[in-house]
Amino acid sequence: MIGLFAAAISKSKKHSLIRASAHPVIDSTDAVTGLALDPNLSLVKAQCTGCHSPMLILQHRFTRDEWLSKIRWMQRNHKLWDLGETEKPVLDYLAKHYAPNQSAYSRREPLRNVKWYKLEN
Amino acid sequence: MNADFHNRRGFLKKSALTTLAGIVGTEIVFAEKMPKNHVPLAFDEGLKGKHPDMIVLSDKPWNVETPPHLLDDAVTPVERMFIRNNGIVPEEKIDPSTWTLTIKGESVKAPKVYKISDLKSKFKTYTYQLVLECGGNGRSGFVPQTSGNQWDQGAVSCAEWTGVRLKDILNDVGLKDDAVYIGYYGKDLHPSRDPNKVVISRGVPIKKALEDETLVVWAMNGQELPLMHGFPLRLVVGGWPASVSGKWLHTISVRNKEHDGAKMEGHSYRVPRQSIPPGEKLAETPENFRIIESMPVKSMITFPKTGAMVDLGKALSLRGHAWAGDVAVKEIQVSIDYGATWQKCSLQTPKNRLAWQQWSAQIQLPKKGYYEVWARATDANGVAQPMVIPAWNPGGYLNNACHRIAVKVV
Numbered sequence: 001m002i003g004l005f006a007a008a009i010s011k012s013k014k015h016s017l018i019r020a021s022a023h024p025v026i027d028s029t030d031a032v033t034g035l036a037l038d039p040n041l042s043l044v045k046a047q048c049t050g051c052h053s054p055m056l057i058l059q060h061r062f063t064r065d066e067w068l069s070k071i072r073w074m075q076r077n078h079k080l081w082d083l084g085e086t087e088k089p090v091l092d093y094l095a096k097h098y099a100p101n102q103s104a105y106s107r108r109e110p111l112r113n114v115k116w117y118k119l120e121n
Numbered sequence: 122m123n124a125d126f127h128n129r130r131g132f133l134k135k136s137a138l139t140t141l142a143g144i145v146g147t148e149i150v151f152a153e154k155m156p157k158n159h160v161p162l163a164f165d166e167g168l169k170g171k172h173p174d175m176i177v178l179s180d181k182p183w184n185v186e187t188p189p190h191l192l193d194d195a196v197t198p199v200e201r202m203f204i205r206n207n208g209i210v211p212e213e214k215i216d217p218s219t220w221t222l223t224i225k226g227e228s229v230k231a232p233k234v235y236k237i238s239d240l241k242s243k244f245k246t247y248t249y250q251l252v253l254e255c256g257g258n259g260r261s262g263f264v265p266q267t268s269g270n271q272w273d274q275g276a277v278s279c280a281e282w283t284g285v286r287l288k289d290i291l292n293d294v295g296l297k298d299d300a301v302y303i304g305y306y307g308k309d310l311h312p313s314r315d316p317n318k319v320v321i322s323r324g325v326p327i328k329k330a331l332e333d334e335t336l337v338v339w340a341m342n343g344q345e346l347p348l349m350h351g352f353p354l355r356l357v358v359g360g361w362p363a364s365v366s367g368k369w370l371h372t373i374s375v376r377n378k379e380h381d382g383a384k385m386e387g388h389s390y391r392v393p394r395q396s397i398p399p400g401e402k403l404a405e406t407p408e409n410f411r412i413i414e415s416m417p418v419k420s421m422i423t424f425p426k427t428g429a430m431v432d433l434g435k436a437l438s439l440r441g442h443a444w445a446g447d448v449a450v451k452e453i454q455v456s457i458d459y460g461a462t463w464q465k466c467s468l469q470t471p472k473n474r475l476a477w478q479q480w481s482a483q484i485q486l487p488k489k490g491y492y493e494v495w496a497r498a499t500d501a502n503g504v505a506q507p508m509v510i511p512a513w514n515p516g517g518y519l520n521n522a523c524h525r526i527a528v529k530v531v
Contacts (some may be wrong), residue, residue, distance in 0.1 A: 107509030108262075111493065112426070114527040119429035121437060 030090040034058055040089045047083055049092055057098060064095035124508045138256075166351060167210075172200045178270045182206035182312060183349065186275035186308060187455050189524065190426035192442070193478055195272070197278040199342060204349050205255045205276060207384065209310040211369050215344075217353035223338065224290060226374035227235040229301035237292070237339055237354060243293065244285035250336050250476035253277045256362030256390050256413050258515045259520030265400045267517030274421060274524055279442065279477040282357045284338030287373070288331040296327075296375060303330045304380030305356050305367030322382025323365050323390065324521045325358055327375075329414075334359050334475050337370065359475030360446040362390050362413050362518075385412070392514040399513035415446030417521040418506055420453055420480070420498035427526035436483045436507030437494075437528065443468065444477035445500035452499045453480045457492050466496075 028037050033054035035041060048057065060068065068091060074080035083090060157269055167183035168175065172191055178184045185204040192201060217237050225232035235243070257269050270276075287303075304324035311318035319480035329335065336357045339346060346352040351368030358365045364384065364501035374380070384390060391410035393403055403409050420443035443450040449471060454463035486492055499505040506523050 108522065111525065113526045114428045116428045116430055116529060117426070119425050119431050119437075121431050121435050 027086040036093075038093055038097065043086050043089050044093050047086055051078070051080070059098045061098055062094070063100060064091055067091055067094040067098070094100070135235070141525040154380075165204075167204060169349070170200055170347065171204075175201070175203075176275065178272065180401070182208055185212070185280070186272055188426075188483060189274050189421050189423055189441075191423075192275065192421060193440070195279070195442075195477075196342060197280050199280070199344070199347055199350070202278045202280060202350065203255070203276045205270075205363060206309065206349075206368075208312055209314070209423065210348060211308040212309065213308070214319045215353055216349075217339070222290075222351050222354060222430060223372045224375065225303075225372065227377040228297045228375040230295035230297060233245070233294045237470075240285050240290070240337065241339075244289045246283060246285060247333075247336060247460040248281055248283040248473045249336065249474075250279055250281050251336075251357050251359030252262050252277065252416075252475060252477050253333060253357065253359070253363040253366055253418070254278075254416055254444075256364060257371045257516065259522065261514055262518035262520045262522060263399075263424070263517045264510070265513075267513075267515060269517055276363075277419075277444075278467040279444070280341050281343065282336055282338045283340035283343070284357070286333060287335045287337055287356070287416060288333070290337060291331065293374065294375075295375075297377070299377040300327045300375050301327055301378060302376040302380045304374045304376055304382045304385075305365075305370055306372040307351070307355075307367045307369040309369055310373055319383040321364065321367070321384045322380070322465070323367065323384055323413075324374075324376070324380040324382065325361060329361065334473070336413060360415055360444075362416065364390055386441070388514075388516045390518065391516065392512075392518055395513045397514075398459075405515075413518055415448070416421075416444075416505045417502040417511075417519055418445035418448075418450065418504055419521040419524075420450070420496045420500050420506065421524045422455075422494060422496050422526050425526065425528070426527075427459070429526070430529045430531050431486065433489055433530050436485055438481065438483055439466070439496075440479065440481040441496060441524075443480055443496075443498035445498065445504075447475070448501045449474075450478050450498050451501050451503070454497050454499075455482050455484060456495045456497070457460045457486060459493065460495060460497075463497065486528065489530045492528045492530065493525045496530055497524045 029035060030037055030041060033049055035044065035054050037056065151347055167180060167185065174188055174191060176186045176188060178186060183204050183206045187201050187203050220237055222235045232524060255272060258272050258276035259274060260267060260269055261271040261273050290335050302324055304322050306322050309320050311320045337354060338357050339354055341350060345353060354370045355368045356366050387405040387408050390413050392413060393409060394411045397403055421441045422439060423441040424439065439455060443453045449466065453466045453468050455466055456463045463481060464484060466480045469479045471478045497506050506521050508523050510520055
């Protein structure tokens with residue numbers, strides 16, 4: 001999972017001077033689940049934390065596409081149902097509050113943007 | 122410069138064209154027909170004579186770094202030497218025949234003024250290869266990000282500098298017993314263009330100032346100093362943050378206390394005396410921050426360029442440089458398995474004290490796939506480079522983590 005974390009951090013953010021923390025502050029989290037307070041929280045509780053711990057969300061930081069792939073994976077392997085029209089607000093919630101951020105990083109990121117060339121050796 | 126003005130295919134970005142149109146007051150006709158990677162003259166100032174693949178981090182002031190594979194030469198050519206400016210390059214017409222160096226301060230017996238011709242005739246000339254590395258080289262590796270130029274690996278060079286020993290000049294001037302520090306003054310302009318503001322005035326303790334290799338130079342690689350690198354006169358103090366090697370040098374003050382010029386204060390070129398958690402704030406007092414002196418051990422893989430695809434079964438030749446501030450490098454090793462095993466490289470002795478050392482190795486990559494080649498140097502005191510990013514500090518200095526390249530066996 002650490003590898004996934006590292007991969008999820010966007011190098012393109014490197015040059016922006018301020019990166020907002022995606023860590024919710026204490027008074028903006030739900031007392032029971034620890035999840036970020038948000039109008040869509042009840043949907044997330046209904047669709048996600050009925051089956052698994054909210055900690056499975058809390059310990060991850062993924063892009064919207066990566067969160068979608070987790071949903072698809074759960075649908076393939078763990079009998080998660082079709083989220084229907086709630087899929088968009090659930091993804092909105094996850095992408096907003098649990099996006100890759102600097103508090104989840106490796107001490108050395110993967111090498112990025114390698115321009116491959118044939119070395120004649 | 123590609124980063125700033127050209128898109129990834131080497132054509133000028135639309136934003137650059139708009140800027141240029143603003144400068145010349147008209148549309149750039151046939152912009153789409155400009156040759157690839159052509160830099161129109163208006164952008165040229167700081168990049169004059171520089172390799173087209175140099176990376177511009179800032180064009181006002183000029184801060185430009187060198188991709189590692191362009192640093193393959195033992196002696197860095199001027200077109201591949203990084204630029205680190207705090208202010209604006211002097212705009213006055215510089216005449217070396219009238220330029221003077223004044224030595225003054227609390228700890229000189231009497232101030233003295235030298236013309237460059239005096240320096241050349243009065244004192245013995247020396248030539249040394251000396252490493253200059255920005256204290257913030259590698260800053261982009263720190264998380265959370267620290268402010269300042271986001272240098273990757275390339276704010277380092279080892280050129281051949283020719284001039285006279287500062288100690289010979291200071292002996293000629295005559296110092297009092299209470300001299301503890303020197304501070305330089307140069308003719309670069311403050312970014313605000315306020316002539317009363319000093320951009321940068323740093324220095325070193327008198328002990329470092331009196332070392333044989335501390336030079337006042339007028340030539341680099343056998344040629345007159347380029348304007349961007351301090352023409353007509355500069356200090357070169359190898360092994361310490363390059364900010365102590367003042368450019369456009371006109372005055373050296375010999376102080377009876379730690380020099381208190383611009384960029385000596387706050388957390389400029391300083392790190393916490395006690396390490397702090399990443400991101401933590403620390404009051405910028407001398408009690409909390411110490412001045413960076415000798416730079417830490419470091420190395421670089423300059424061949425091959427990252428991204429090399431090689432055929433299975435063929436040996437891969439590697440080479441680069443290693444350096445360690447005031448001391449020599451004792452050993453360098455490479456790893457192709459993320460540090461699980463290391464292979465010793467051959468390492469040359471430095472041309473002179475404070476020059477970087479060349480290393481080379483041949484490695485066999487056992488099967489097809491993706492590899493990272495990591496290089497790790499160990500200095501004469503047995504201190505090695507960390508593989509991870511070292512201690513976070515508010516200025517983002519001293520990241521000497523191992524350099525690595527990506528290699529694929531196909």
